[in-house]
Amino acid sequence: MRVNTVISILLTFLCSLSAAFETEHTVDVLAWPLSAPKGATLAKITYNSTAATVKSYTQPTIPSSDDTVRIGYYHPSGSWSGIATAASNFAPEKSKKLLLHLNSDGELYHVGFRASDYGSSIATSNKMDGMSVELVKVRPGPTPHLNKPVVVNADGTVPSKEPEKSFLQKYWYFIAGFLILQVVMSSGKGE
């Protein structure tokens, strides 16, 4: 019994250890103002399937004529994926958050960006110069909520229901109470 517990604890520990040492990926997220010929690195981010940290952050230089900035990254195949956001979101007083969309294998497939005026409640551990990062994992698709399966016995038969209690078994206390009442009342009369 105790050996089992020890083994299971050890296994859990090992699992969490392996999760902690899971391969870290690094991605360069680029900011690319609409008129700029090339994107400049906005942030270097390391991430695994559970956590991400901002390694470095560079405030992008955005020409005043541009009101839109593309934020994205290059796939290993060389193709670009990115979103568009307003240039005003890069104002220093705003708290910015990069979203890394991961698929079910933990691969990065898209990025997102959010900026808010007020100090946000995001944990500061993965924050650098007002830039934080959040992982958004793809949700498993909904599945039908199936009804509970019928549990059968070892021989394949449906277990019979517990036999219902008889009338007497259910309501004996009423009858008993009534009888006691009768006895008490009759004894009272007798005096």
Add this chain to the structure above:
Amino acid sequence: MLLPLLTAVTLFLAPACAVFSDEAWNIDYHFALLGAPKEETSFFHRPNPSSKASLIYTLSEEHALGAVNPRDGSLVWRQILASGGDSHNTSFLRAGEGQDVVISGIGSEVAAWSAADGRLVWNVNADGPLEDVEILELSDGKETVGAKDAVALSGGEHPMVQRIDGASGAVKWQYSIDGSDAPYQLSASSTEVYAILLHKTILDYVKLRVVALDPVTGQKTDEYMLSSENELATADNVISVGANSASPIIAWTDAAHTTLKVNVVGTKSISSFSIERHDGNAIERVKLHAPYHINSLSHFLVHYETATSHWAEVYHIDLKNSKVEKAYSLPRVAGRGAFSTSTADANVYFTRVTRDELSTVSSASHGILGRWSLSSFGVASGVGEQVEPVHAVSEVSVKGDTVSAIRTTVLLSTGDWVLLRDGKGIWNRPEMLASTVAVTFAMPADVVALAQQLEVEAHGNPVAAYIHRVQRHVVDLQKLPSFLVSMPKKIVQGFLGTSADHAAGSDIFGFRQIIACATRSGRLVALDAGHPDRTLWNRDVADLKPGQSWRPSLSSTKDGVIQVSSAAGTGINYNATDGQQLAGDLPIIPDEPDLSTSRAVRYTMRGNSLEATYDWSPSWTFTPIHGERILNLVPRPVNDPVASIGKVLRDRRVLYKYLDSNIALLATAHDASSKANFYVLNTISGAIIYSNAHPNIDLTAPVPTIMSENWFAYSFTSEASDATTKGHQLVIGEVFESLIPDNRGAMGASSNYSTLQTATDPPFTLTQTYQIPEPISQLAVTRTRQGITSRQLLAVLPASNAIVGIPYGIVDPRRPVNRDPTKDEQAEGLMRYAPVLDFDPKWYLNHQREVVGIKNVVTAPALIESTSLVFAYGLDVFGTRLSPSFSFDILGRDFNKFQMLATVAALAVATFVVAPLVMRKQVDQRWRFL
């Protein structure tokens, strides 16, 4: 005295007959189509050899095999044959004389079908693609009693000839063809089976190699090469290889169509005829028409066609010395023509259909046995367009020297398939609609015209407006006589409740919209949704060469106007009512910046990624990861009115819908891991609003998606796994601003926002999955004018050839799971969740009809809020009207105005009768009281 009584009785009879009639066959329509019939696979045939009645059999270009009743054009049966691949687009259909089966060949499959009911008798798969299928009329040199055998020639790596038993489908013998020559065709004479192969010479010319086989054993008896010299450049110049006749022939011409060469198969002699030119135009096509019966006279007809006219020559074959002689010629007639061959005993008759005449001659002499003038084919066409016959099939019965009866089916250049009986049109089948590729609804222009005139009056100065109005009324007065004439009828119909939608002209409900269908052959066909059996107009809009395809998109940007855009990018406008092309100076070039839309974000699917541009420079991009491909993308419809921005709960609180007109549902597939991902994207910023992944999906099955209002739906077929069961699933997702009632989430009360600037937390998505009994190939949603009416999800079920309309409330993701609904939820119409969604028989829009091959469903709002028009196309065409929340703003058909008026009248009479009585009683009472 009797007359009014009789009238009254008849007036009551009509509604009495209509008591049990349902709306089912009134408001919906269905054309069970086959597709354009092919000339070589269409014929008259008697399904029951002992009876005289014959049916028309055809294997169409859409690979639908069917039998049509020549009496009324109704479909007797049909089978949709899967082709083995599009590259090899040949198909064959043969029927043996006096046989009760028809034998089809398509792809690599030879199949026999019962001629009377279309049931499969047997089928055989050849090793390679079929090149020809023939029926052996004579087995062992004499006519057989039972089923006649078929011979099939297949190509591919191991070309071979097979003889297939007509009764069982067993292969009796097979002969492998050696050498690298391409198999071309089969011919059977009474004593031999000939396989004709194409032999390529060093100089790239084609020579014909003939292999003669013994029909009993399948042994080669002879083989020779026809000396076609260097005339045959390609196989296209071989115009015919006669099949089953006493003397099968091969005929070919040179590339310039100057000489015709004919060889009687089995001999080596070639007869050569020079082709006369009848007009200045070059001959474009040479066709050969020969009888298909083994005991008919060996005569044949050669049909020459130029761009402007056609003529024909009839040749006789002398069986003794296999000499071919020209017998007579049929004169040149302007326009295109069609010839058909029919036989009666040994006699052969040729029937000629031209633009304005139908005539029959005997093959023996040029005397005309029957002639009928055709005023028109009775089909709709474009303005000024000449309807021409393309090909024809005839059944002739001759008494003495005249034709006593003739039935001819003609495929016309408009795509209609018509039957002429003794020169009179009996029916037509709109087979061009079977190849519909794009559809749009348009309001008729006359409805629009009034609206425009009112607009003029509203914006002009009062005096001018008044004059305009008086003028309009004067013009309207001209319609008064016809209105007065139709008045009594209208009133009677109104009383009886039969006028609902048959009142011609007026369309106050918007049910009679024009449906414009673009067909694959480059035509635009307009139907009236109120009277679908009548084609409004049918015109050629794209000048396509044979084999060329186009991918048009249709839209009706303005009422009364249909815009056709194709890959070329320009939009051409047509008047919806009569099909006239509107002034061509309105080309809309989508890539040209115009003021109103230059700041718009546009996105397209390029390769395997979505790319958006903003201000003409690239904006967001969505590229799926390596190995993932985009299945489909559905944006929220442009015109998608929503009446309420929230869902009002029972306790008067509101769940706010996430209503963004710029969202789209993207489905991608990862083939290696058989996974499908679904993303809801914001199409302005490219951000992902919602995403999920489904493992274990059968990616060969269809994955239809739909997006409307604030919800999306998709369906797929999942493989069994630990988490899910094997089966078909329908997923519904509904997006809310917040799941807390009366809370608008991060957006709060802000009245204005930009997707690019504002920081918004993602909206909340509720999803629910239902197990459905069969796969869905296409999803659509009903649309109404203001979006007040609840919606129905329209699903095409290919397995049962049906379309179902699933009410949204049934699949609402808010249905409570694993518990009974509370009182509040019950009042909102939410039921307890059940994992299996069975399609209620009442949801089937097609009722008991089979709607085959539907590829797409389009919907349009009617003018009244309750109703949505639905039109489904593919092979069949089906249309109906739907009222998802029932017809709350229109009186139903069963509403009897006469009864209502009678009740009112009776009450009025009763009031008048009873009033004095009551008065007297009241007066009496008052006296008594005092």
